[in-house]
Structure formats: C-alpha cells, structure tokens
Amino acid sequence: MTVLMSVRPRATLRVDLGAVTANVRTIGSRTAGELMAVVKADGFGHGQVDVARAALAGGATRLGVTSLDEARPLREAGLTQRILSWLNPPGADFTEARRLDVELGVPGLDHLHAIARTAPGARVHLQLDTGLGRDGAEPARWDRLCRAARDAERDGRVRVVGVMGHLPCAGRPGHAANARGRDRFAWGLRVARAAGLRPADHHLAATAATLSDPLSHHTMSRIGAGLVGIDESGTVPLRPALTLTAPLVTVRSVPAGTAVGYGHTWTARRATRLGLVPVGYADGLPRLASGRAEVWVAGARRPVVGRISMDMTVVDLGPGSPACAGDPVTVFGPGDHGEPTTAQWAGWAETLEHEIVTGLSARLHRRSTG
Numbered sequence: 001m002t003v004l005m006s007v008r009p010r011a012t013l014r015v016d017l018g019a020v021t022a023n024v025r026t027i028g029s030r031t032a033g034e035l036m037a038v039v040k041a042d043g044f045g046h047g048q049v050d051v052a053r054a055a056l057a058g059g060a061t062r063l064g065v066t067s068l069d070e071a072r073p074l075r076e077a078g079l080t081q082r083i084l085s086w087l088n089p090p091g092a093d094f095t096e097a098r099r100l101d102v103e104l105g106v107p108g109l110d111h112l113h114a115i116a117r118t119a120p121g122a123r124v125h126l127q128l129d130t131g132l133g134r135d136g137a138e139p140a141r142w143d144r145l146c147r148a149a150r151d152a153e154r155d156g157r158v159r160v161v162g163v164m165g166h167l168p169c170a171g172r173p174g175h176a177a178n179a180r181g182r183d184r185f186a187w188g189l190r191v192a193r194a195a196g197l198r199p200a201d202h203h204l205a206a207t208a209a210t211l212s213d214p215l216s217h218h219t220m221s222r223i224g225a226g227l228v229g230i231d232e233s234g235t236v237p238l239r240p241a242l243t244l245t246a247p248l249v250t251v252r253s254v255p256a257g258t259a260v261g262y263g264h265t266w267t268a269r270r271a272t273r274l275g276l277v278p279v280g281y282a283d284g285l286p287r288l289a290s291g292r293a294e295v296w297v298a299g300a301r302r303p304v305v306g307r308i309s310m311d312m313t314v315v316d317l318g319p320g321s322p323a324c325a326g327d328p329v330t331v332f333g334p335g336d337h338g339e340p341t342t343a344q345w346a347g348w349a350e351t352l353e354h355e356i357v358t359g360l361s362a363r364l365h366r367r368s369t370g
C-alpha cells in the first residue's frame with residue numbers, strides 16, 4: 001500500500017525563537033531597567049506562548065498584553081510571571097483578572113471604580129496620556145485619578161504598583177513630542193507621589209525609545225516589536241524571526257504577450273517562465289505589493305508579476321530559469337541569503353513591518369525552532 005504523506009503544497013512559516021531570545025538580550029544590554037515582553041496579537045504573529053518563553057529566556061521578567069483575553073492563554077500554559085493587561089472596557093470581567101492574578105492598567109475613574117468594586121485588592125498601573133491623544137488619562141484628569149486611587153488604596157480596594165505612559169514618536173528619536181512626553185511623565189509621577197502613591201514601577205519606553213532614548217528609561221521598558229526583530233528607531237540591528245517558504249506548484253514556459261492574473265495588470269514582454277506560488281492575500285501577503293514585490297527562488301531575486309490573488313502569486317522566473325515545480329520559494333526571511341525581509345514587504349505595501357507580521361494568517365503551517 002502506498003501512503004501519500006502530503007499532496008497539498010505547503011506554505012510554511014518558520015519562527016526562529018532563538019532570534020527572539022537574542023533580541024531580548026540585545027535590548028537588555030541597552031537599559032538597566034526591567035523588561036516586560038509585550039506578547040499581544042499572538043506575540044506579534046509569532047505565537048504568543050512560544051514568544052513569551054523565548055523572551056523570558058533572554059532576560060525579560062514580566063509579560064504584557066492588551067485585553068484579559070490575551071492573558072488567559074499565558075496562565076493556561078503555566079507561565080507564572082507577573083502579567084499586565086492595559087486595554088479593557090470598564091465593564092470587563094475583572095474578577096477574571098483576580099482569578100488569573102493579572103495586573104490592570106487604569107486610564108480613568110470608571111475603570112478604577114469598576115476594578116475596586118469587582119476585583120478588590122487588584123494591583124493596578126495608572127495610565128497617563130503622554131502625548132498619543134489615544135489611551136491613558138488626560139493631564140487635566142490626572143490629579144483627580146491619583147487622589148481617587150490613593151483613597152481606594154487606603155481602603156484596601158486596589159494597590160497602585162505602577163504608573164505608565166507611552167511615547168507618540170519614538171521611531172523618530174529627536175522628535176520634540178518625545179521630550180514633551182518625557183516631561184509630562186515626570187510631572188505625572190510627581191503628582192502621583194504628592195497624592196500619596198508609591199508606585200514601584202514607572203514605565204514609559206517601548207522598543208524604539210529603549211534603544212534610542214535613555215532619558216525615557218524608568219524602572220522598566222515594555223518591549224513588543226523588538227522581540228521579533230523590529231526597531232522603528234533604526235538604531236540597533238535586531239534579528240527578524242520569520243521565514244515564509246512555499247514550493248512552486250507549477251512552472252510553465254509562456255510566449256511574449258502572455259497576460260497574467262486578474263485585471264491583466266502585467267504582460268510578458270518576452271518569452272519567459274512563470275512560477276506559481278501557493279500563497280496569497282488570504283495568507284497575509286499584502287495585495288498592494290502586487291507588481292512591486294520580489295521573492296527568492298533558484299538562488300535569485302525574482303519579481304512578483306500580475307495581481308497577488310487570494311491563494312496564489314505568480315513569479316517571473318526569467319527565460320533561462322532552472323526552477324522546477326516543487327522547488328522552494330522564500331517569500332521572506334531574515335535576509336541572510338538575499339531573500340526579501342518583512343521590512344521590504346512592508347515597504348512594497350506602504351505599511352509597517354508590524355502590520356505584515358501580525359497579518360499572517362492561521363492557514364499557514366507554522367513551525368517553531370529554538
């Protein structure tokens with residue numbers, strides 16, 4: 001009897017967890033503060049629990065997530081480190097935070113009162129808006145929040161263990177908004193202390209500020225993008241952790257004048273060979289990169305031609321290409337061998353690397369290596 005192991009062409013996303021550990025070590029060498037590994041959005045698309053473990057191995061001591069839903073799998077995986085969750089509506093089930101022993105971000109009085117009522121004794125981090133105009137308490141409401149938190153703390157209903165902010169332009173190290181954000185954070189800490197709070201943790205910097213702006217370091221940095229090799233400040237080389245490969249499904253020789261893909265946006269100007277790669281926008285390749293992107297195949301960069309479609313992408317292999325059906329295509333990787341990187345894909349798609357890595361679909365077969 002013949003057993004067919006797999007007849008389906010397999011697009012495989014390899015996650016190099018050793019790169020995550022190395023990145024955390026690199027970042028840790030730039031700050032005296034503690035490192036919180038921010039493993040939101042499935043660990044930036046790299047696998048939340050794996051990335052958390054790899055980051056802890058590299059020296060991170062805590063974990064951070066947006067909603068409580070993102071904290072649960074970490075506890076279920078047996079991770080016992082301190083976890084902070086900072087993005088929950090005031091009606092969230094904060095009893096779950098107590099059950100999971102998760103610390104909570106508090107951006108205003110609604111949250112403070114809800115937490116004090118439903119999760120008495122919870123450890124909280126007060127959030128100050130340090131210039132994003134997005135999350136955290138506005139400065140005009142900060143003093144009131146600090147005093148209300150102090151009252152709640154005196155009654156034993158919360159414990160204020162931290163104050164946090166987030167910088168708006170950390171990817172541009174000299175930007176004036178960062179200095180304003182730092183000043184506002186220092187002011188916010190003074191106000192909190194004057195109200196009688198004694199937060200042991202004060203944390204403002206994420207990856208880019210940790211790497212490029214020592215004045216933003218307080219007792220801790222919250223590192224997300226840097227775990228997976230992204231430094232928006234461009235100051236420190238970190239190691240990308242993803243490699244996406246797929247086998248060519250077919251290779252065909254076509255005459256000049258052959259139009260390719262939906263809308264016929266590309267036509268062969270000469271006879272050539274075309275390869276079909278079984279990944280498309282449903283796998284997370286940005287359609288906007290159609291006609292711009294390249295892949296690595298048979299030892300060379302080759303252009304993506306025609307529109308990237310839902311499940312497949314066509315590559316112009318060139319007239320003399322030795323590539324055959326079944327040969328591997330590297331869509332992106334760390335760049336060691338000449339293959340494109342996720343940073344390049346982001347450029348082709350006019351977006352951030354963050355959006356590329358968090359947009360990869362669950363349909364891709366994933367394999368993690370230590």
Ligand SMILES: *Cc1c(COP(=O)(O)O)cnc(C)c1O
Nearest residue numbers: 038166206207222223224225226
């Ligand atoms: C996502 C996030 C971080 C991590 O930022 P990176 O730039 O990805 O390191 C830190 N703090 C908050 C509040 C965040 O939302």
